[in-house]
Amino acid sequence: LQQVAEVNPSIAASVVKELEDQRSNLKLIASENFTSTNTQAAMGNLLTDKYAEGFAGARYYAGCDNIDDIESEACRLACELFEAEHAYVQPHSGADANMIAFWAILQAKVGVPTLEELGEPNPAKLSREDWNKVRAAMGNQRLLGLDYYSGGHLTHGYRFNVSAQTFDAYSYSVDPETGLLDYDALEKQAEEVKPLILLAGYSAYPRKMNFRRMKEIADKVGAVLMVDMAHFAGLVAGGVFEGDYNPMPFADVVTSTTHKTLRGPRGGIVLCKKEFAEFVDKGCPLVIGGPLPHVMAAKAIAFQEALKPEFKAYAAKVVENTSALAAAMIEEGLTIATGGSDNHLLLINVTSFGLNGRQAEAAVREAGVTLNRNSLPFDPNGPHYTSGLRVGAPAVTSLGMGVEQMKEIASIFKLILSNTKPATIQKGKNAGKPSKVKFELADEVKAEAKSR
Ligand code: PLP
Numbered sequence: 001l002q003q004v005a006e007v008n009p010s011i012a013a014s015v016v017k018e019l020e021d022q023r024s025n026l027k028l029i030a031s032e033n034f035t036s037t038n039t040q041a042a043m044g045n046l047l048t049d050k051y052a053e054g055f056a057g058a059r060y061y062a063g064c065d066n067i068d069d070i071e072s073e074a075c076r077l078a079c080e081l082f083e084a085e086h087a088y089v090q091p092h093s094g095a096d097a098n099m100i101a102f103w104a105i106l107q108a109k110v111g112v113p114t115l116e117e118l119g120e121p122n123p124a125k126l127s128r129e130d131w132n133k134v135r136a137a138m139g140n141q142r143l144l145g146l147d148y149y150s151g152g153h154l155t156h157g158y159r160f161n162v163s164a165q166t167f168d169a170y171s172y173s174v175d176p177e178t179g180l181l182d183y184d185a186l187e188k189q190a191e192e193v194k195p196l197i198l199l200a201g202y203s204a205y206p207r208k209m210n211f212r213r214m215k216e217i218a219d220k221v222g223a224v225l226m227v228d229m230a231h232f233a234g235l236v237a238g239g240v241f242e243g244d245y246n247p248m249p250f251a252d253v254v255t256s257t258t259h260k261t262l263r264g265p266r267g268g269i270v271l272c273k274k275e276f277a278e279f280v281d282k283g284c285p286l287v288i289g290g291p292l293p294h295v296m297a298a299k300a301i302a303f304q305e306a307l308k309p310e311f312k313a314y315a316a317k318v319v320e321n322t323s324a325l326a327a328a329m330i331e332e333g334l335t336i337a338t339g340g341s342d343n344h345l346l347l348i349n350v351t352s353f354g355l356n357g358r359q360a361e362a363a364v365r366e367a368g369v370t371l372n373r374n375s376l377p378f379d380p381n382g383p384h385y386t387s388g389l390r391v392g393a394p395a396v397t398s399l400g401m402g403v404e405q406m407k408e409i410a411s412i413f414k415l416i417l418s419n420t421k422p423a424t425i426q427k428g429k430n431a432g433k434p435s436k437v438k439f440e441l442a443d444e445v446k447a448e449a450k451s452r
Contacts, residue, residue: 021370026409028371030345030392031203031231033263034399035302042301043265047294055090055281067293074296077303081237082248084271088280089299090291091268094230094257098155099287101253101270102166104279105197105224106138143167144195144223150174150377151205153228170195174205174377179338181205183213190221200247201228201255204374204390206326206341208232208245215250227251230268232343234261234394237306238315241343252276261318261344261394263311264302267295314397318344321393324403328410334417337376337388345392349376353417357386359439363420364389366441367449369412385436412449419445 005012022034052067053060056075059068071089078087091097118130143163146152150173154161157169170193175182190198198218200209211227218225227247233256235241236248247254254271258264270280284291305311319342326340329348337347350360357373364371374390381387396405423438425431 025365025368025370027395028369028391028393028409030371030390030394031257031260032392033260033394035259035263035265035298036305038305039263039265039298039301043294043298045294045297047297048292050293051290052293053284053290055088055284058281067291067296070293070297070300071291074300074303077300077307078269078271081303081307082233082254082271084248084254085274086272086277086280088270088272088283089267089296090283090288091255091270092288092292092295093266094153094228094255094268095155096283096288097230097255097257097268097270098153098163098228100280100283101226101255101272102143102163102197103286104270104272104276104282105226105253106141107279108276109196109224110138110141139166140168141197142170142193142195143197143199144170144172144190144193145197145199146202146205147171147173147377148383149375149379151202152199153201153203153230156199156201156228167197176378179377180207181209183210183217187217187220190217190223194221195223197226198223199226199228200251201230203231204345204347206336206338206343206346208241208342209247210244211247211250212244224252225250226253226255228255230255230257231260231345233257234263234306234311235315235319235343237262238312238318240312240315240319253280258299258302261315262302262306263314263394263398264306265295265298267292267299269299317402318394318397321397321401321403321406322346325391325393325406325410328407329413332410332414334410334413344394345390347374347376348389348391348413349387350389350417351381351387353420354422354434355417355420355439356381356436357388358384358437359420359422360389360417363439363441364413364416367412367416367446369416369449408452412452415445416441416449 001012051061052064056068056071074089075087120126143157145156148158155163157164172186200214215225252273256269259266272280322341322344326336326346335349335352361373372390373386374388375383375386376388379387420439420441422434423440425433425435
């Protein structure tokens with residue numbers, strides 16, 4: 001860092017301040033974690049200097065022998081960890097991984113006309129008409145993914161995401177009464193929609209999913225089952241999500257991030273059945289450009305760490321802690337969506353405190369807790385203000401916290417939220433009404449929460 005400071009002191013100072021921030025605030029963002037220094041060391045080095053377009057053994061650049069070894073080892077470890085038939089470790093992020101998976105499925109199942117079929121071996125010479133044939137063959141296929149408000153990710157067909165431009169996108173929701181997935185209702189909907197891809201997985205659903213049931217539904221309607229396990233990959237790797245709750249035996253294609261419960265570097269992976277391998281391996285040039293060799297090295301280190309017995313214990317502890325946190329919050333009088341959690345995250349409905357998610361997020365942050373606001377199913381407050389907070393235990397579990405600390409955290413939430421009030425609007429036509437953004441929280445309460 002000394003060297004960084006010599007070049008640009010402000011960047012070095014920000015790194016130090018970020019360290020202080022992460023050390024002094026309680027990290028409860030469900031999608032974050034703390035990587036090991038081994039993983040960080042594998043990433044922060046000269047490997048970043050190498051271009052390696054293509055994939056191991058089939059590059060567009062010379063001198064890729066060492067990167068071939070790194071990528072192959074990362075793929076081997078990913079296959080071992082998840083018992084996958086095939087792994088692709090280049091995606092720079094979960095969103096990239098999903099784009100690659102979508103297009104691999106489109107190519108495998110719908111098929112892009114080959115250059116031979118188009119009668120023109122040189123892609124540079126394809127006419128506009130030829131490209132329109134390609135587009136027509138691929139376009140307008142149906143995707144059925146979990147609704148954003150029910151906990152699905154933006155890349156699962158959210159209106160403003162490219163997934164909804166690529167596909168004729170449909171979504172399924174949780175049951176409005178229970179907040180839980182209703183597999184029978186989904187089956188009915190899938191029969192009507194007949195999607196090319198049934199997409200399971202989530203960013204903000206506090207329960208496990210039954211992938212055996214999902215596969216039955218996909219098979220019934222002739223869909224490919226794709227699972228985005230970005231959030232819970234660590235729970236799969238650690239053996240906590242097993243049997244019907246492990247997507248690997250059931251899904252045709254599985255995508256993930258590597259930086260959430262899996263505790264690796266920021267990045268993505270695609271795991272798939274052999275049928276999709278040749279298309280997935282062409283993620284570059286299909287979606288991405290040059291891979292990040294330093295991040296692939298760090299992924300390999302993280303996979304190796306996740307293969308250790310300690311990681312199994314960690315994954316089990318994440319679920320135990322989250323469930324204990326939900327129970328303790330309920331005990332404190334907080335409203336928890338679905339009445340609990342059986343994965344690594346839970347959702348608090350903060351409207352009983354007269355707050356929206358935006359105010360609650362800012363209030364807990366001022367009191368030393370970092371998390372994110374989140375829409376609840378059918379949220380009347382919309383995605384900007386929201387009615388909920390998403391809380392996750394992966395990072396605090398990495399710090400070694402247990403059930404006793406979860407009880408303490410629940411009581412800190414009660415302390416903060418019950419002492420936070422929306423501020424009153426002072427001026428204008430809404431004067432006298434409660435603000436949707438500003439709030440009041442006494443300094444003594446913030447200090448007490450921080451001290452605990
Ligand atoms: N898929 C799911 C389910 C996610 O929750 C996320 C990120 O939060 C992503 C994909 C996208 O990952 P990234 O932010 O690495 O693009």
